[in-house]
Amino acid sequence: xxxxxxxxxxxxxxxxxxxxxxxxxxxxxxxxxxxxxxxxxxxxxxxxxxxxxxxxxxxxxxxxxxxxxxxxxxxxxxxxxxxxxxxxxxxxxxxxxxxxxxxxxxxxxxxxxxxxxxxxxxxxxxxxxxxxxxxxxxxxxxxxxxxxxxxxxxxxxxxxxxxxxxxxxxxxxxxxxxxxxxxxxxxxxxxxxxxxxxxxxxxxxxxxxxxxxxxxxxxxxxxxxxxxxxxxxxxxxxxxxxxxxxxxxxxxxxxxxxxxxxxxxxxxxxxxxxxxxxxxxxxxxxxxxxxxxxxxxxxxxxxxxxxxxxxxxxxxxxxxxxxxxxxxxxxxxxxxxxxxxxxxxxxxx
Amino acid sequence: xxxxxxxxxxxxxxxxxxxxxxxxxxxxxxxxxxxxxxxxxxxxxxxxxxxxxxxxxxxxxxxxxxxxxxxxxxxxxxxxxxxxxxxxxxxxxxxxxxxxxxxxxxxxxxxxxxxxxxxxxxxxxxxxxxxxxxxxxxxxxxxxxxxxxxxxxxxxxxxxxxxxxxxxxxxxxxxxxxxxxxxxxxxxxxxxxxxxxxxxxxxxxxxxxxxxxxxxxxxxxxxxxxxxxxxxxxxxxxxxxxxxxxxxxxxxxxxxxxxxxxxxxxxxxxxxxxxxxxxxxxxxxxxxxxxxxxxxxxxxxxxxxxxxxxxxxxxxxxxxxxxxxxxxxxxxxxxxxxxxxxxxxxxxx
DNA sequence: TGACATAATTGGAACGTTCCAAATATCTAA
DNA sequence: TTAGATATTTGGAACGTTCCAATTATGTCA
Numbered sequence: 001x002x003x004x005x006x007x008x009x010x011x012x013x014x015x016x017x018x019x020x021x022x023x024x025x026x027x028x029x030x031x032x033x034x035x036x037x038x039x040x041x042x043x044x045x046x047x048x049x050x051x052x053x054x055x056x057x058x059x060x061x062x063x064x065x066x067x068x069x070x071x072x073x074x075x076x077x078x079x080x081x082x083x084x085x086x087x088x089x090x091x092x093x094x095x096x097x098x099x100x101x102x103x104x105x106x107x108x109x110x111x112x113x114x115x116x117x118x119x120x121x122x123x124x125x126x127x128x129x130x131x132x133x134x135x136x137x138x139x140x141x142x143x144x145x146x147x148x149x150x151x152x153x154x155x156x157x158x159x160x161x162x163x164x165x166x167x168x169x170x171x172x173x174x175x176x177x178x179x180x181x182x183x184x185x186x187x188x189x190x191x192x193x194x195x196x197x198x199x200x201x202x203x204x205x206x207x208x209x210x211x212x213x214x215x216x217x218x219x220x221x222x223x224x225x226x227x228x229x230x231x232x233x234x235x236x237x238x239x240x241x242x243x244x245x246x247x248x249x250x251x252x253x254x255x256x257x258x259x260x261x262x263x264x265x266x267x268x269x270x271x272x273x274x275x276x277x278x279x280x281x282x283x284x285x286x287x288x289x290x291x292x293x294x295x296x297x298x299x300x301x302x303x304x305x306x307x308x309x310x311x312x313x314x315x316x317x318x319x320x321x322x323x324x325x326x327x328x329x330x331x332x333x334x335x336x337x338x339x340x341x342x343x344x345x346x347x348x349x
Numbered sequence: 350x351x352x353x354x355x356x357x358x359x360x361x362x363x364x365x366x367x368x369x370x371x372x373x374x375x376x377x378x379x380x381x382x383x384x385x386x387x388x389x390x391x392x393x394x395x396x397x398x399x400x401x402x403x404x405x406x407x408x409x410x411x412x413x414x415x416x417x418x419x420x421x422x423x424x425x426x427x428x429x430x431x432x433x434x435x436x437x438x439x440x441x442x443x444x445x446x447x448x449x450x451x452x453x454x455x456x457x458x459x460x461x462x463x464x465x466x467x468x469x470x471x472x473x474x475x476x477x478x479x480x481x482x483x484x485x486x487x488x489x490x491x492x493x494x495x496x497x498x499x500x501x502x503x504x505x506x507x508x509x510x511x512x513x514x515x516x517x518x519x520x521x522x523x524x525x526x527x528x529x530x531x532x533x534x535x536x537x538x539x540x541x542x543x544x545x546x547x548x549x550x551x552x553x554x555x556x557x558x559x560x561x562x563x564x565x566x567x568x569x570x571x572x573x574x575x576x577x578x579x580x581x582x583x584x585x586x587x588x589x590x591x592x593x594x595x596x597x598x599x600x601x602x603x604x605x606x607x608x609x610x611x612x613x614x615x616x617x618x619x620x621x622x623x624x625x626x627x628x629x630x631x632x633x634x635x636x637x638x639x640x641x642x643x644x645x646x647x648x649x650x651x652x653x654x655x656x657x658x659x660x661x662x663x664x665x666x667x668x669x670x671x672x673x674x675x676x677x678x679x680x681x682x683x684x685x686x687x688x689x690x691x692x693x694x695x696x697x698x
Numbered sequence: 699t700g701a702c703a704t705a706a707t708t709g710g711a712a713c714g715t716t717c718c719a720a721a722t723a724t725c726t727a728a
Numbered sequence: 729t730t731a732g733a734t735a736t737t738t739g740g741a742a743c744g745t746t747c748c749a750a751t752t753a754t755g756t757c758a
Contacts, residue, residue: 007744020710023746033706054414055744058713065403067469081430088424088451092458097465100449103436109441116446119400120416140397175632184529247372283425297396329624356714367738372716382736404714407743700731705754710747724735 004135005006006049015043066096069117071127075102080301085124086303094311103130124310128152147313163306163324170295170328174249174277175208177330183247187220189234189259191251205249226251231258233307242261247275253282253294276335291333302326355398364392406470415445418466420476424451427631430649435652436475443660452479475657477501496662500655503545512655512673516549519644523558523598523626526679532596536569538583538608540600555592575600580607596624602631602643625684639683646677
């Protein structure tokens with residue numbers, strides 16, 4: 001019902017002190033007498049005071065807004081939702097709040113939300129960039145002293161910190177596992193070739209093929225949209241090949257699910273007639289039938305790690321661009337044809 | 350590289366006008382001459398000016414921060430992630446940004462994040478409250494003139510707007526469908542009885558049972574955690590009953606998946622030996638085997654609708670508490686034993 | 699008691715914007 | 729040419745906080 005805002009001045013008047021003292025209390029300064037502190041706090045509760053952070057960071061010019069921006073390219077994908085949760089937990093417990101925006105892979109939208117966040121005075125930004133993001137897009141931010149951490153997809157050329165999972169090592173272990181099961185013809189299915197993640201995973205595939213002493217066939221690399229539909233399409237092409245593969249590592253789990261669909265449509269049972277391995281370990285992977293053998297990347301962990309890195313840089317005041325690749329591990333389930341519920345841990349290099 | 354912030358005053362000096370004029374340009378006022386506007390805009394671009402919204406809303410006291418707070422109880426649940434995306438799309442295109450926080454069903458955390466959001470001066474709040482949230486918790490907000498929209502779970506007694514799906518009608522149609530397939534003994538499985546959503550869905554179940562001319566057995570209502578594990582537990586109890594049910598409507602899809610697991614563990618095939626219907630229509634529902642018959646509630650739609658309602662109230666300046674229940678429809682797939690991929694639409698009352 | 703250190707408090711000025719009332723420039727018609 | 733209108737521009741004074749330098753209260757020692 002009270003129309004006007006309660007300000008420090010109101011508190012000061014009611015408590016019989018000066019606004020400066022109230023401010024000191026607000027900041028938990030040790031300068032203020034215990035009795036006055038108690039008094040002031042009591043009055044604040046009584047009048048229903050709410051701190052105006054906007055006014056505060058107007059004064060303390062620097063990056064003290066206690067807001068971190070989080071931008072993800074596809075929140076409907078549970079991988080990124082988990083990532084956001086990971087960020088949120090550490091950000092929250094550090095007393096920050098997060099601006100979360102979804103770009104849906106639109107670079108324009110990404111530009112807009114980043115601009116908006118900047119106007120709101122974020123102290124730092126965590127971003128999983130939309131496809132084909134220009135590395136220069138974040139230049140102004142870092143120039144203004146706002147730390148930026150890029151996650152999941154790295155941005156070659158941008159001088160910012162980044163955290164990506166060890167895509168290469170993950171694929172190596174996936175291929176090795178299949179080779180260990182006796183497969184000689186292993187395909188790489190799905191994904192758009194214009195992304196850094198694709199390059200890494202493909203490189204891992206090639207390494208794995210070499211390491212297993214198998215021949216590398218260019219025809220076994222079949223790209224497609226990184227989606228379920230893309231997986232269906234890719235397996236269709238793979239099966240049409242003369243010497244068809246007997247197993248596949250997939251760009252990600254969505255593709256792997258599509259591959260399973262496509263196999264069944266051709267009366268082939270994934271896991272029995274054809275081995276399938278995914279990448280990401282989304283929640284659905286273990287509930288699916290057959291349960292998906294996949295490379296687990298722990299998106300929440302990446303989110304937490306990214307948030308920690310960002311907070312460190314915010315507190316340090318200066319942003320050393322550092323790059324971290326997080327370990328992944330192969331989770332063996334059923335779709336690769338190995339025994340049920342055997343889990344092999346394999347740390348990445 | 351430039352150390353100091355660029356302000357309107359810098360722009361004014363460089364453009365040879367007064368700060369007031371620059372401010373006018375910023376607000377797109379029609380008072381300012383076209384030539385000066387162009388000049389000012391050019392200088393702003395040149396100097397890399399970024400608007401300081403914090404300073405702005407300090408002056409224009411009201412709720413013009415263009416921030417909406419979004420609080421959800423479980424972002425790892427794709428239902429709520431979708432909801433957040435729905436909110437984000439309309440909020441973004443209205444030129445607002447969203448603060449998104451996850452409470453993980455913790456009331457303390459919820460209190461914290463709401464307080465923090467308030468300090469940051471949100472213009473409105475959309476919340477899917479944590480379990481056992483006190484309706485009075487949002488009193489201060491509305492008293493301060495900040496519109497609040499509660500979604501998904503309603504908060505009886507709180508004088509705020511709310512959007513919930515038509516839980517009752519959804520359950521009625523689910524039960525009717527099962528009865529139409531010839532089932533006489535239909536159970537209601539899963540969910541915690543202390544929530545309004547549970548009450549609504551249970552009421553719908555009873556209505557449906559009555560409408561189908563069946564007898565209502567108290568023993569057929571078996572509550573449990575609203576999770577996969579809870580579903581396993583509930584179906585176990587149901588099967589142990591003397592006259593066991595032949596079909597079940599479940600509190601939500603997670604429970605339904607658990608029920609399917611539990612059935613298989615007892616060598617019963619869901620869809621063939623026992624009919625299962627879920628609620629929510631999460632993404633996994635159509636990919637599962639058997640595909641889940643369920644009541645679809647379109648979380649993105651709820652998010653969009655909630656955001657629209659909130660923005661309307663923000664713009665109106667005054668918040669009429671209004672309550673909306675959104676229509677749901679039964680999506681018939683395989684787990685109920687009916688034919689494959691037949692979709693019956695049924696609008697809610 | 700005086701002198702000095704220490705503890706606690708305090709009034710402006712500043713942060714970057716918007717608003718207001720008032721000033722100036724430009725146009726129109728007599 | 730001038731009065732009155734209209735179109736544009738403009739200096740302060742806010743907004744709610746923090747910071748600084750300065751002030752006042754309190755304690756200690758000889």
